[in-house]
Amino acid sequence: MGARASIPDIVIGRLPIYLRALDRMIQEEKDYTSSHELGERLGISSAQIRKDLSHFGEFGKQGTGYNVQFLYEQIRHILKVDREWLMALVGVGDLGHAIADYRGFKARGFRIVALFDADPVKVGERIGDLTILPMEQLSAEIRHLGIRIAMIAVPAAEAQAVADRLIEAGVTALLNYAPITLAVPVGVRVQYIDPAAHLQHMTYYLAP
Amino acid sequence: MGARASIPDIVIGRLPIYLRALDRMIQEEKDYTSSHELGERLGISSAQIRKDLSHFGEFGKQGTGYNVQFLYEQIRHILKVDREWLMALVGVGDLGHAIADYRGFKARGFRIVALFDADPVKVGERIGDLTILPMEQLSAEIRHLGIRIAMIAVPAAEAQAVADRLIEAGVTALLNYAPITLAVPVGVRVQYIDPAAHLQHMTYYLAP
DNA sequence: CTACGATTGTTATGTTCTTCACATTGCTCC
DNA sequence: GGAGCAATGTGAAGAACATAACAATCGTAG
Numbered sequence: 129m130g131a132r133a134s135i136p137d138i139v140i141g142r143l144p145i146y147l148r149a150l151d152r153m154i155q156e157e158k159d160y161t162s163s164h165e166l167g168e169r170l171g172i173s174s175a176q177i178r179k180d181l182s183h184f185g186e187f188g189k190q191g192t193g194y195n196v197q198f199l200y201e202q203i204r205h206i207l208k209v210d211r212e213w214l215m216a217l218v219g220v221g222d223l224g225h226a227i228a229d230y231r232g233f234k235a236r237g238f239r240i241v242a243l244f245d246a247d248p249v250k251v252g253e254r255i256g257d258l259t260i261l262p263m264e265q266l267s268a269e270i271r272h273l274g275i276r277i278a279m280i281a282v283p284a285a286e287a288q289a290v291a292d293r294l295i296e297a298g299v300t301a302l303l304n305y306a307p308i309t310l311a312v313p314v315g316v317r318v319q320y321i322d323p324a325a326h327l328q329h330m331t332y333y334l335a336p
Numbered sequence: 337m338g339a340r341a342s343i344p345d346i347v348i349g350r351l352p353i354y355l356r357a358l359d360r361m362i363q364e365e366k367d368y369t370s371s372h373e374l375g376e377r378l379g380i381s382s383a384q385i386r387k388d389l390s391h392f393g394e395f396g397k398q399g400t401g402y403n404v405q406f407l408y409e410q411i412r413h414i415l416k417v418d419r420e421w422l423m424a425l426v427g428v429g430d431l432g433h434a435i436a437d438y439r440g441f442k443a444r445g446f447r448i449v450a451l452f453d454a455d456p457v458k459v460g461e462r463i464g465d466l467t468i469l470p471m472e473q474l475s476a477e478i479r480h481l482g483i484r485i486a487m488i489a490v491p492a493a494e495a496q497a498v499a500d501r502l503i504e505a506g507v508t509a510l511l512n513y514a515p516i517t518l519a520v521p522v523g524v525r526v527q528y529i530d531p532a533a534h535l536q537h538m539t540y541y542l543a544p
Numbered sequence: 545c546t547a548c549g550a551t552t553g554t555t556a557t558g559t560t561c562t563t564c565a566c567a568t569t570g571c572t573c574c
Numbered sequence: 575g576g577a578g579c580a581a582t583g584t585g586a587a588g589a590a591c592a593t594a595a596c597a598a599t600c601g602t603a604g
Binding site: 140141143151208213225226230231236276284300303309311317319322325327328333336 | 443
């Protein structure tokens with residue numbers, strides 16, 4: 129297949145998982161894998177993996193399976209992560225600091241190039257080779273750098289207002305660390321990082 | 337209804353989202369809400385919210401809606417977060433430090449009471465009122481404190497081994513910050529925190 | 545005290561997602 | 575070079591999930 133017809137979002141959400149596993153296989157210097165092996169590692173059925181991939185093209189060979197490096201590059205291309213993305217971070221408190229220092233972003237092609245904070249005391253402070261800018265410069269800086277992805281690490285009460293400003297400045301993808309659901313116009317994507325919510329999900333299954 | 341019959345996991349996963357919204361409404365001193373209002377805030381259909389809640393009981397009143405405080409407490413009870421949970425954290429590098437300092441856990445009833453690291457240099461270091469313990473003490477300490485939830489913040493290459501040790505010590509819920517899918521026996525739950533994966537999910541939808 | 549508007553809980557319907565199962569293809573080994 | 579094994583891609587079947595729709599109920603206002 130490989131049609132351009134709208135592909136289920138849930139499928140897109142699994143591609144980064146496949147990417148993680150393939151990354152690992154590359155480190156293990158594995159040349160080939162199969163839907164069965166991938167599925168085993170990920171706790172996903174092999175049929176699901178084949179079906180997911182079939183939305184985008186034919187990447188495997190019957191009898192042989194998938195070339196790890198090739199599949200890795202194909203998925204990176206599909207997800208558009210075969211390039212570097214520039215990001216802004218709003219809110220540089222404890223959490224924001226940790227996000228700014230987190231190595232997992234650059235390692236996968238996401239580079240933070242702008243920091244903003246509403247606190248005048250923090251403005252001007254340097255983190256790595258970046259200077260924290262005041263909120264007043266947010267729109268201009270984001271437009272100037274052509275940033276389309278932003279991370280929000282401000283208190284819940286301010287997150288919606290920050291999101292509104294970012295969207296107004298042209299951002300269309302938000303990674304929100306504040307424990308609140310954001311209202312955004314169509315065309316803007318939001319993903320949430322809420323570790324406590326994940327814990328709450330698991331406690332349901334724990335014995336009293 | 338309110339049956340004990342196995343409730344879809346996807347429903348359990350939405351309860352923490354409802355909780356976040358209700359928490360916020362409590363702060364806004366709202367006394368009552370409706371499935372329609374909740375749904376509007378969360379971008380979820382009102383029918384879905386009513387259906388989700390109906391798995392656990394009848395919490396609303398026709399014509400009136402839901403008492404915010406009451407529903408909040410009911411969901412907390414369902415998720416078993418109407419108490420304090422003790423947690424262990426393994427891996428106290430940059431990321432682990434940030435997790436140890438993160439306020440969002442205590443604020444929602446999750447308390448870190450044990451820290452472990454394999455690096456002898458870090459062992460003995462204090463963070464808040466906790467001392468970083470060596471891996472050798474992991475099993476004994478976790479059993480001693482009766483810990484059932486642990487967070488993993490070690491490099492991907494070591495995460496599986498750490499998970500195995502934690503499970504062996506009696507942990508049955510894991511929050512994994514390492515970018516790798518863990519293999520665990522049935523009865524053990526795993527949730528993943530992988531911000532870069534969320535970003536990769538969103539870049540798919542961005543224009544080239 | 546009755547009529548009306550609002551909102552729930554739930555059953556029925558529709559949609560989406562997952563798994564099954566197999567024809568097809570490619571590789572390897574004798 | 576043909577037989578046998580292995581693994582893909584996919585259409586059909588099945589399962590899970592979401593939405594629609596409505597009877598039942600509650601509160602309120604006249």
